[in-house]
Amino acid sequence: xxxxxxxxxxxxxxxxxxxxxxxxxxxxxxxxxxxxxxxxxxxxxxxxxxxxxxxxxxxxxxxxxxxxxxxxxxxxxxxxxxxxxxxxxxxxxxxxxxxxxxxxxxxxxxxxxxxxxxxxxxxxxxxxxxxxxxxxxxxxxxxxxxxxxxxxxxxxxxxxxxxxxxxxxxxxxxxxxxxxxxxxxxxxxxxxxxxxxxxxxxxxxxxxxxxxxxxxxxxxxxxxxxxxxxxxxxxxxxxxxxxxxxxxxxxxxxxxxxxxxxxxxxxxxxxxxxxxxxxxxxxxxxxxxxxxxxxxxxxxxxxxxx
Numbered sequence: 001x002x003x004x005x006x007x008x009x010x011x012x013x014x015x016x017x018x019x020x021x022x023x024x025x026x027x028x029x030x031x032x033x034x035x036x037x038x039x040x041x042x043x044x045x046x047x048x049x050x051x052x053x054x055x056x057x058x059x060x061x062x063x064x065x066x067x068x069x070x071x072x073x074x075x076x077x078x079x080x081x082x083x084x085x086x087x088x089x090x091x092x093x094x095x096x097x098x099x100x101x102x103x104x105x106x107x108x109x110x111x112x113x114x115x116x117x118x119x120x121x122x123x124x125x126x127x128x129x130x131x132x133x134x135x136x137x138x139x140x141x142x143x144x145x146x147x148x149x150x151x152x153x154x155x156x157x158x159x160x161x162x163x164x165x166x167x168x169x170x171x172x173x174x175x176x177x178x179x180x181x182x183x184x185x186x187x188x189x190x191x192x193x194x195x196x197x198x199x200x201x202x203x204x205x206x207x208x209x210x211x212x213x214x215x216x217x218x219x220x221x222x223x224x225x226x227x228x229x230x231x232x233x234x235x236x237x238x239x240x241x242x243x244x245x246x247x248x249x250x251x252x253x254x255x256x257x258x259x260x261x262x263x264x265x266x267x268x269x270x271x272x273x274x275x276x277x278x279x280x281x282x283x284x285x286x287x288x289x290x291x292x293x294x295x296x297x298x299x300x301x302x303x304x305x306x
Contacts, residue, residue, distance in 0.1 A: 026077040028107040030293040033072040035100040044094050054078045060305040071296050071303040110137040110187035110291045115194035118148045122192035125280035127156045136291030140184045165196050174202045190287055200247040208297055210245035213283040215275050227271040238262050238271055240278040242286035253302045255286035255295055
């Protein structure tokens with residue numbers, strides 16, 4: 001992009017929702033765009049927003065010099081009468097002119113379905129952040145192939161559904177999951193240490209709206225007892241990767257990674273504790289950024305506007 005086609009550096013993230021005179025909270029929206037780099041993109045966007053009475057609160061963009069692609073995220077407020085459907089219809093002509101892939105979002109929090117097995121550290125962290133209002137979305141229900149975490153979910157007032165999985169019932173369990181996604185208007189499925197491999201068909205059905213977390217030892221220490229394997233090899237870094245789910249196991253587009261340095265004094269139990277901390281941190285950040293529409297998928301990678 002040319003220098004004349006950028007916003008001034010004074011456009012910064014808003015610390016809190018903007019209030020109108022009288023204390024009313026103005027409607028908030030987010031526009032995300034990906035398209036080939038060309039002159040006039042930001043001008044067209046800002047002109048469009050001005051015409052609709054919108055006020056930009058945050059603008060971020062990344063000009064990818066390798067692929068010649070521009071990624072853009074603009075958060076803005078608008079007058080009370082501004083509607084998402086109206087903006088989508090009006091923006092279509094601009095999108096066609098520049099060949100944009102774009103999404104417009106209003107302030108409705110995305111609804112999440114969290115999937116778990118027996119380990120509760122990630123679920124516990126997500127529940128805490130959700131109840132504190134810092135997750136960016138709403139947890140609608142918890143689904144598990146075991147009963148172990150029912151008390152944790154129900155103590156938080158969340159519906160808990162036990163959907164057992166075996167080789168004989170796997171297809172039916174996955175169909176049940178899709179039915180729950182539809183019935184509860186789920187926008188995002190979060191695999192919070194769900195210890196089942198999803199089928200290729202289910203991965204395709206949830207493409208771009210399912211996030212998984214795994215420890216950083218893959219593919220080095222596969223299978224059972226990875227932290228014991230790591231201890232035997234004297235690892236010095238423990239971490240976790242949060243990524244979108246794809247048919248390629250644990251190889252989807254990466255959203256966030258967390259790394260914690262360790263040393264020889266960490267036994268397998270201590271390594272596991274550190275690893276759980278890393279998993280919870282990486283997953284919660286990935287979920288929040290997705291819910292705030294800060295993650296733009298680009299092939300096998302992502303652009304994350306933090």
